[in-house]
Amino acid sequence: xxKKEPLCxxxxxxxxxxxxxxxxxxxxxxxxxxxERILDVATKVFATEGLEIPIDEVANRAGMGIGxxxxxxxxxxxxxxxxxFSFKQRLIEKARGMLGQDDPGQAFFNFLSLIVREGRGNKAxxxxxxxxxxxxxxxxxxxxxxxxNAIGELLNCAQQAGSVRNDIQVTxxxxxxxxxxxxxxYNDDSGLSERILSVVCDGLRGRC
Amino acid sequence: xxKKEPLCxxxxxxxxxxxxxxxxxxxxxxxxxxxERILDVATKVFATEGLEIPIDEVANRAGMGIGxxxxxxxxxxxxxxxxxFSFKQRLIEKARGMLGQDDPGQAFFNFLSLIVREGRGNKAxxxxxxxxxxxxxxxxxxxxxxxxNAIGELLNCAQQAGSVRNDIQVTxxxxxxxxxxxxxxYNDDSGLSERILSVVCDGLRGRC
Amino acid sequence: xxKKEPLCxxxxxxxxxxxxxxxxxxxxxxxxxxxERILDVATKVFATEGLEIPIDEVANRAGMGIGxxxxxxxxxxxxxxxxxFSFKQRLIEKARGMLGQDDPGQAFFNFLSLIVREGRGNKAxxxxxxxxxxxxxxxxxxxxxxxxNAIGELLNCAQQAGSVRNDIQVTxxxxxxxxxxxxxxYNDDSGLSERILSVVCDGLRGRC
Amino acid sequence: xxKKEPLCxxxxxxxxxxxxxxxxxxxxxxxxxxxERILDVATKVFATEGLEIPIDEVANRAGMGIGxxxxxxxxxxxxxxxxxFSFKQRLIEKARGMLGQDDPGQAFFNFLSLIVREGRGNKAxxxxxxxxxxxxxxxxxxxxxxxxNAIGELLNCAQQAGSVRNDIQVTxxxxxxxxxxxxxxYNDDSGLSERILSVVCDGLRGRC
DNA sequence: TATGAATGAGCATTCATTCAT
DNA sequence: AATGAATGAATGCTCATTCAT
Numbered sequence: 001x002x003k004k005e006p007l008c009x010x011x012x013x014x015x016x017x018x019x020x021x022x023x024x025x026x027x028x029x030x031x032x033x034x035x036e037r038i039l040d041v042a043t044k045v046f047a048t049e050g051l052e053i054p055i056d057e058v059a060n061r062a063g064m065g066i067g068x069x070x071x072x073x074x075x076x077x078x079x080x081x082x083x084x085f086s087f088k089q090r091l092i093e094k095a096r097g098m099l100g101q102d103d104p105g106q107a108f109f110n111f112l113s114l115i116v117r118e119g120r121g122n123k124a125x126x127x128x129x130x131x132x133x134x135x136x137x138x139x140x141x142x143x144x145x146x147x148x149n150a151i152g153e154l155l156n157c158a159q160q161a162g163s164v165r166n167d168i169q170v171t172x173x174x175x176x177x178x179x180x181x182x183x184x185x186y187n188d189d190s191g192l193s194e195r196i197l198s199v200v201c202d203g204l205r206g207r208c
Numbered sequence: 209x210x211k212k213e214p215l216c217x218x219x220x221x222x223x224x225x226x227x228x229x230x231x232x233x234x235x236x237x238x239x240x241x242x243x244e245r246i247l248d249v250a251t252k253v254f255a256t257e258g259l260e261i262p263i264d265e266v267a268n269r270a271g272m273g274i275g276x277x278x279x280x281x282x283x284x285x286x287x288x289x290x291x292x293f294s295f296k297q298r299l300i301e302k303a304r305g306m307l308g309q310d311d312p313g314q315a316f317f318n319f320l321s322l323i324v325r326e327g328r329g330n331k332a333x334x335x336x337x338x339x340x341x342x343x344x345x346x347x348x349x350x351x352x353x354x355x356x357n358a359i360g361e362l363l364n365c366a367q368q369a370g371s372v373r374n375d376i377q378v379t380x381x382x383x384x385x386x387x388x389x390x391x392x393x394y395n396d397d398s399g400l401s402e403r404i405l406s407v408v409c410d411g412l413r414g415r416c
Numbered sequence: 417x418x419k420k421e422p423l424c425x426x427x428x429x430x431x432x433x434x435x436x437x438x439x440x441x442x443x444x445x446x447x448x449x450x451x452e453r454i455l456d457v458a459t460k461v462f463a464t465e466g467l468e469i470p471i472d473e474v475a476n477r478a479g480m481g482i483g484x485x486x487x488x489x490x491x492x493x494x495x496x497x498x499x500x501f502s503f504k505q506r507l508i509e510k511a512r513g514m515l516g517q518d519d520p521g522q523a524f525f526n527f528l529s530l531i532v533r534e535g536r537g538n539k540a541x542x543x544x545x546x547x548x549x550x551x552x553x554x555x556x557x558x559x560x561x562x563x564x565n566a567i568g569e570l571l572n573c574a575q576q577a578g579s580v581r582n583d584i585q586v587t588x589x590x591x592x593x594x595x596x597x598x599x600x601x602y603n604d605d606s607g608l609s610e611r612i613l614s615v616v617c618d619g620l621r622g623r624c
Numbered sequence: 625x626x627k628k629e630p631l632c633x634x635x636x637x638x639x640x641x642x643x644x645x646x647x648x649x650x651x652x653x654x655x656x657x658x659x660e661r662i663l664d665v666a667t668k669v670f671a672t673e674g675l676e677i678p679i680d681e682v683a684n685r686a687g688m689g690i691g692x693x694x695x696x697x698x699x700x701x702x703x704x705x706x707x708x709f710s711f712k713q714r715l716i717e718k719a720r721g722m723l724g725q726d727d728p729g730q731a732f733f734n735f736l737s738l739i740v741r742e743g744r745g746n747k748a749x750x751x752x753x754x755x756x757x758x759x760x761x762x763x764x765x766x767x768x769x770x771x772x773n774a775i776g777e778l779l780n781c782a783q784q785a786g787s788v789r790n791d792i793q794v795t796x797x798x799x800x801x802x803x804x805x806x807x808x809x810y811n812d813d814s815g816l817s818e819r820i821l822s823v824v825c826d827g828l829r830g831r832c
Numbered sequence: 833t834a835t836g837a838a839t840g841a842g843c844a845t846t847c848a849t850t851c852a853t
Numbered sequence: 854a855a856t857g858a859a860t861g862a863a864t865g866c867t868c869a870t871t872c873a874t
Contacts, residue, residue, distance in 0.1 A: 030874075031837060054864060065839040066866085072837095076865065137397070165407075172403050175391045179404070183387035189345065195380050196387070199373075203411025239854075262847055273856035275851090284848065446853075447858060470843060481860040483847085488858095492844065553813070581823075588819050591807045595820070599803040605761065611796050612803070615789075619827025655833080678868055689835035691872090700869065 035072045037062050043083045046124035051080060080127065087128035088147040091115060095150035105163025108154045109201050112177065116197050119181045120190070126181040129174065148174060165206035176200060243280045246270050251291045254332035259288060292336035296355040299323065303358035313371020316362045317409050320385065324405050327389045328398070334389040337382070356382060373414035384408060451488045453478050459499045462540035467496055496543065503544035504563040507531065511566035521579025524570045525617050528593065532613050535597045536606070542597040545590065564590060581622035592616060659696045662686050667707045670748035675704060708752035712771040715739065719774035729787025732778045733825050736801070740821050743805045744814070750805040753798070761795075772798060789830035800824060 041062040045053055055076050059066045073079035094114060101107040119125040140148055152170040159166055180200060184193050249270040253261055263284055267274045281287035302322060309315040327333045348356055360378040367374055388408060392401055457478040461469055471492055475482045489495035510530055517523040535541040556564055568586040575582055596616060600609050665686040669677055679700055683690040697703035718738060725731040743749045764772055776794040783790055804824060808817055 034837080055866085056864080067839050067868085068837075070866070071839095074866090167403065168407070169403075172400060172407075175400060176404060176407065179387040179391040182390040183383045192380060192383060195375065195377075196384060199376070199380075199384065199408065199411035201411070202413075202415050203407035203409070205410075205415075207410050207413075242855090263849090264847075267857090274849090274858095275856050276854085278849070279854075279856095282849090450858080471845090472843080482845085483860050484858075486845070487860095490845090553811075583819065584823070585819075588816060588823075591811060591816060592820060592823065595803040595807040598806040599799045608796060608799060611791065611793075612800060615792070615796075615800065615824065615827035617827070618829075618831050619823035619825070621826075621831075623826050623829075658834090679870090680868075683836090690837095690870090691835050692833085694870070695834075698870090 031072075034062075034064065034068060038064070038069055038072055038079070039082060039086065042079055043086065043124050046080070046083055046127065047122040050123045051127055055079070083124050084128040085143050087125050088143045091118075092143075092147055092150045095154055099153060099157070103163075104154070104157035104161040105205075108158035108164060109204075111151070111154050112173075112201065113197055115177060116180060116184065116193055120184045120193055126178075126184070129178045129181050151177075164204050168204060239280075242272065242276060246272070246277055246280055246287070247290055247294060250287055251294060251332055254288070254291055254335065255330040258331045259335055263287070288335065291332055293351050295333050295336040296351045299326075300351075300355055300358045303362055307361060307365070311371075312362070312365035312369040313413075316366035316372060317412075319359070319362055320381075320409065321405060323385060324388060324392065324401055328392050328401060331393060334386075334393045337386045337389050372412050376412060447488075450478075450480065450484060454480070454485055454488055454495070455498060455502065458495055459502065459540055462496070462499055462543065463538045466539045467543055471495070499540050500544040501559050503541050504559045507534075508559075508563055508566045511570055515569060515573070519579075520570070520573035520577040521621075524574035524580060525620075527567070527570050528589075528617065529613055531593060532596060532600065532609055536600045536609055542594075542600070545594045545597050567593075580620050584620060655696075658688065658692060662688070662693055662696055662703070663706055663710060666703055667710060667748055670704070670707055670751070671746040674747045675751055679703070704751065707748055709767050711749050711752040712767045715742075716767075716771055716774045719778055723777060723781070727787075728778070728781035728785040732782035732788060733828075735775070735778050736797075736825065737821060739801060740804060740808065740817055744808050744817060747809060750802075750809045753802045753805050788828050792828060 038058065042058050045058055045061060049057075055069055056066055058079070059069045062069070069079070073082060091114075095111055098107040098111050101110070115125075115129070119129070148170055151173055155164060155168070155170055155173055158164040159168070180193075180196055183196065246266065250266050253266055253269055257265070263277055264274055266287070267277045270277070277287070281290060299322075303319055306315040306319055309318075323333075323337070327337065356378055359381055363372060363376070363378055363381055366372040367376070388401075388404055391404065454474065458474050461474055461477060465473075471485055472482055474495070475485045478485070485495070489498060507530075511527055514523040514527050517526070531541075531545070535545070564586055567589055571580060571584070571586055571589055574580040575584070596609075596612055599612065662682065666682050669682055669685055673681070679693055680690055682703070683693045686693070693703070697706060715738075719735055722731040722735055725734075739749075739753070743753065772794055775797055779788060779792070779794055779797055782788040783792070804817075804820055807820060811817075
């Protein structure tokens with residue numbers, strides 16, 4: 001009894017599946033709408049209620065049967081992964097956009113700031129980062145690797161520009177990011193997040 | 209759902225909870241010994257297995273019936289709180305011991321370091337700190353307040369000595385502490401924890 | 417997360433747990449009564465409805481919560497095993513009683529007859545035999561081994577007396593037994609069972 | 625629960641079901657091809673995986689949608705019946721071929737042997753025979769009746785030739801057949817099957 | 833007609849909590 | 854007071870069957 005394949009490999013497509021090339025057949029429309037609805041609902045529900053929420057609840061809020069959710073995401077874990085995927089994809093895009101900025105240090109710190117701002121109170125985004133930040137040593141692949149690489153590029157540039165301590169590694173950043181997000185998971189306080197962010201950024205610049 | 213009263217309210221007694229007089233009946237001795245055994249076991253079990261472990265397991269390892277555990281801690285939550293209580297108590301003592309050190313900045317940073325070192329791999333301690341670091345705005349009382357105050361004193365001294373940025377508040381520290389602990393929950397890597405600690409401390413010293 | 421141990425190792429006691437020696441504490445009485453009730457109900461339900469019946473149903477018919485069933489038999493499989501256990505134990509006793517008979521051939525054939533008679537329409541007994549008869553090559557242990565040995569002794573004697581073909585092995589008998597029971601699972605026809613039994617017995621005596 | 629009518633009733637047509645005339649519209653050809661493909665795949669899948677395999681799997685391996693399978697076989701049960709039908713049909717043909725043999729006893733025993741040989745490891749064939757051997761008293765019709773009759777003829781001849789006990793009835797044979805098949809379902813051991821077969825055949829010849 | 837998406841009842845199992853002994 | 858048995862809601866997941874496209 002091998003695990004059944006999901007409707008579509010999830011590591012190949014993100015939330016920007018609008019393009020879809022010339023792909024999908026007619027029927028696909030229905031299914032894709034549902035898949036997206038599930039993803040939307042799950043993202044929201046995970047963000048507000050945490051990952052422990054039962055799949056049933058996701059199904060209910062999405063207005064569908066459990067079976068439908070399971071058809072699209074054969075495992076709760078896979079649903080979570082898919083949600084995480086979206087987040088990471090969006091962040092990767094932002095990171096790439098920032099690579100062109102004049103001041104590499106500023107770009108890097110802006111990115112951290114962006115993540116913190118977006119992540120406040122969003123348990124799902126936190127979970128997303130948890131997948132990179134937790135268990136630093138597990139080799140990544142797919143979107144998670146892409147995500148790490150995106151951060152890595154920003155970090156490298158910032159380090160070469162002398163804006164960030166040289167002993168810091170990408171995984172340190174993801175770990176810290178995760179770390180901070182976790183805090184914000186429980187504290188929806190913009191003052192706090194700003195101060196923490198500032199402490200972290202200062203710390204990353206290195207001892208004066 | 210009317211919560212039953214525990215054998216002894218634990219968050220209501222202040223830090224002077226060491227001995228509520230020698231009041232107790234003889235049976236009390238037996239009961240207290242049991243309570244302490246439960247606490248010991250729970251502390252250990254929570255630390256190694258995490259908070260999700262069933263109460264049954266705690267009871268088993270403590271060599272008593274579930275009923276006994278529930279008699280002392282009417283709720284799993286309350287047992288957890290009690291464990292957290294112990295951790296905080298110990299840390300408070302250490303913090304007080306450090307207050308006398310010559311260099312207040314060093315004292316403060318040493319305390320942070322101590323917590324990080326003790327917290328590595330200790331899921332219960334992490335949870336303990338999570339209870340202070342999470343929901344910064346909830347008014348604390350009892351041990352949690354004491355704990356916060358202990359940190360606060362160290363922080364104040366360090367700030368007066370100019371070793372820590374002045375805009376930082378105690379709650380920021382507990383939040384950060386929690387944050388870092390969470391990371392360590394997933395990454396048992398001493399190098400990582402040292403680097404993060406170093407970043408945080410540098411950041412707390414302030415922009416150069 | 418290791419499997420929890422059942423209330424009592426089931427391979428050590430059978431349905432004749434009435435003796436129980438001087439064992440059980442007071443509380444045990446309650447539990448034992450429940451355990452036996454579950455076993456009774458399960459035996460009956462499995463016999464009439466088959467093994468596919470949900471545990472819920474067993475619990476309902478026994479007038480208890482599911483949890484109680486699971487407390488005594490941590491797994492559906494273990495409940496089934498326990499039921500099987502009882503059957504085998506009873507049969508073993510009968511087999512031993514027959515060993516003393518004058519005509520070893522008759523004893524052996526009587527035993528087969530006994531099983532067939534008892535097993536007609538009893539899906540649980542069939543299941544019991546299935547555990548010995550199916551997968552001949554899996555090494556047995558505990559009660560199943562005892563059961564096989566009991567048959568083996570009867571068979572040996574019968575073979576030495578020249579009443580049964582010498583090329584037949586114990587496992588052949590258990591396989592045949594299982595085989596016949598299965599048939600009787602679907603056909604509650606005494607004439608049929610007698611004829612099949614007669615064919616099998618004749619066949620076992622060997623070519624004339 | 626009103627059962628929907630299948631595309632074509634399968635147990636109502638006699639053995640002359642090979643061609644109901646060349647009636648069918650052009651589309652019928654397509655449909656029949658599909659039906660046959662499903663049947664082929666199901667036969668194979670059931671044989672190797674057992675009847676518990678989900679319909680989805682059958683559909684997948686047949687390279688069509690579930691809907692198509694359900695169009696042809698409105699119920700899983702009916703698909704199983706259809707598979708059984710094919711098996712029986714083939715066996716009937718073999719049985720008829722054997723009717724002409726010189727030694728009617730030999731023919732009969734050869735047939736039994738044939739079934740046993742073909743049935744080893746074929747869970748679907750076993751199920752097929754189970755449908756005849758189980759519930760002996762249910763009046764048969766269609767293919768099942770034909771199958772029984774085929775065996776009946778072989779049996780009759782063998783009995784008239786004195787090679788088989790006279791008290792044996794056709795239904796006994798199907799029951800025994802089922803019985804043996806069941807054993808083989810769990811024990812893929814040619815030695816065992818040969819010995820069992822030999823015991824049964826000897827038994828059928830009658831007491832010496 | 834073919835497709836495969838949607839459905840939801842059903843199942844084994846876990847675990848916090850209550851309660852009889 | 855201690856015990857541990859009983860409880861049952863909750864959860865992740867499967868699969869036969871229906872139905873919209």
